[in-house]
Amino acid sequence: MDLNADLGEGFGHWTLGDDRALLEVVTSANVACGYHAGDADTMRSVCAAAASAGVAVGAHVGYRDLAGFGRRFIDVAPDTLTNEVLAQLGALSVFARAGGTRVSYVKPHGALYNALVRHEAQADAVVDAVRLFDPTLAVLGPPGAVWLKRASVAGLRVWHEAFADRAYTSAGTLVPRGEPGAVLRNPAEIAARCVQLATEGWVRSVSGRPVRIAADSICVHGDTPNAVEIARAVRVALEAAGVVVARVESPLRHARQVG
Secondary structure, rough: OOOEEEOOEOOOEEOOOOOHHOOOOOOEEEEEEEOOOHHHHHHHHHHHHHHHHHHHEEEEOOOOOOOOOOOOOOOOOOOHHHHHHHHHHHHHHHHHHHHHOOEEEEEOOHHHHHOOOOOOHHHHHHHHHHHHHHHOOOOEEEEOHHHHHHHHOOEEEEEEEEEEEEEEEEOEOOOOOOOOOOOOHHHHHHHHHHHHHHHOEEEOOOOEOOOOOOOEEEOOOOOOOOOOHHHHHHHHHHHHHHOOOOOOHHHHHHHHHHH
16 A cells, blocks of 8 residues: 655745655655645755655646645646646656655645546646646546546556545535545544555445545645644554555555565
């Protein structure tokens, strides 16, 4: 199982989360590309640190919405969205290369992530951007999302994701952040939930019903106040349960799984 976190979400003098500590735990880093958060200094620093830690770098692309932290839906024209995603991929790719690594995958952020579950025009726009920039990149998102279906048809590699610290509805979607209990904070409970997800393929929804989720990667949000504690608890619990925690494309992970 891959373990990813949203990193590089500071901007200028403002910092958010403990990127250095999380890079000691996770196997993939979703790095903000300057549109919802992040700046040139932060992108270069996080990419270099990820390279040193052997952590995969992913482009955490979002709406052009610094004021709203990318958590507000924007009805942007598809052609514009394609160009804005291309701009973000180009920026992060430069800093990844300067830091001694490369962008391996693309994961949308916030409101864009949620929109691409069903919004066909924006889904096609993001798929077009990835395909035009580098068709060897993988894409990461929730099972059943329209954009992942379109990405698969376009020949892109698709990875499915589940969330360690977010509650699910009985329909398998995330509980909106504004609702009570949407964000989980107890490390022990989250860790047990992630072991169940990795070994049995399901989690319990807020209504108590089991929800099937087939995931390649589990996400811990870097801006959760105790994100480092959560990530460590999840990794320890997964490894104690015999789950190989490694990058999705890691030869060791797949060799262990097959064997």
